[in-house]
Amino acid sequence: MASRFLPRLPALFAFAFCARLCGFASPDAAEASCDIPASELKIRDPFVFADKKSGKYYMHANGGKLSPGQLARFGAGRNALYAYESKDLKNWRLVGPSFVPPADFWGKSDFWAPDMFLVDGKYYIIATFSAREPSVKTVRGRLEPMRGCSVLVSDRPDGGFKPLANAPITPVGWMALDGALFEDSDGSMWLVYCREWLQVGDGQIIAQRISRDLKKTLGEPKALFSASSAPWVKEKSGTHVTDAPVVNRLPDGSLYMTWSSFSGGKYRIGVARSPSGRIDGEWIHDPECLNSDDGGHAMVFKTFGGKLKISYHAPNSKNETLTIRDFALKGGKFFISGE
16 A cells, blocks of 8 residues: 555645645635736736846735735735735736734834835835824814825845834825835935825825935925826816826936826826926826726836836726736827737
């Protein structure tokens, strides 16, 4: 009997190891597999970071879209950040927790929009958190917990992130979210973020200088524009969302910003431009939004092959899925194309 089954042991051990690693032993085996097709990856606010050092693409997200089996496997809960990695943008692997908050961390909920950047050899995530106690009065007259952006830092792109400070980098007392970095041509850094409609009614995009070590802001925040100033935001109800401002520079030196709001009952992606090439200059809106698939919270990146892509989630519902498409500027107009 022993000699009959011994040759199969290595294969059995290999299967057991793979099942343990990829989650096949749990009821959520399909979701927890090593290769998750992009078309099946449920995620909000997908910010794709192309890491040249490892040759892999990374995203981070909170645990809101993870299954009970995946959460049980990692044991970090929904209020944490998790890393995904891919070699080809088509198949992704859930690596595991990338940021588990210390017990005394000021941010107790949200864990939204974790955008990752590489500055001077260190990896930084800027993510949105909310405090526990209500303290900020909203336009509806209610007190809500303060919402703000914090900076996390690590020596690697897939985990080990720690807070730079136990406080938001955005102004205390503000309802702020969706912070992103922009490095100017002179090496100076800007933090671009939203002041939420909950506090100001007509949501704003804000820019503020930030020290290169990302430990403190410099100078006063400057409002670049409000949501209702975009012609494609057609409903002028007085309350308008601003989400996900991400700034890039074109070869001619001008800047463009992708950002999101709602129009016609759908989540949309818009583009604003700074012809002067200055973040604190005048911003001009493109008249039409880029999409009609109820998707948004976008960012633009280059593949390792130099191709321009845009990532966002769609639709903006309980079934949000990673969407990565081609992005191009033709005849002075931006286009999203491809599957």
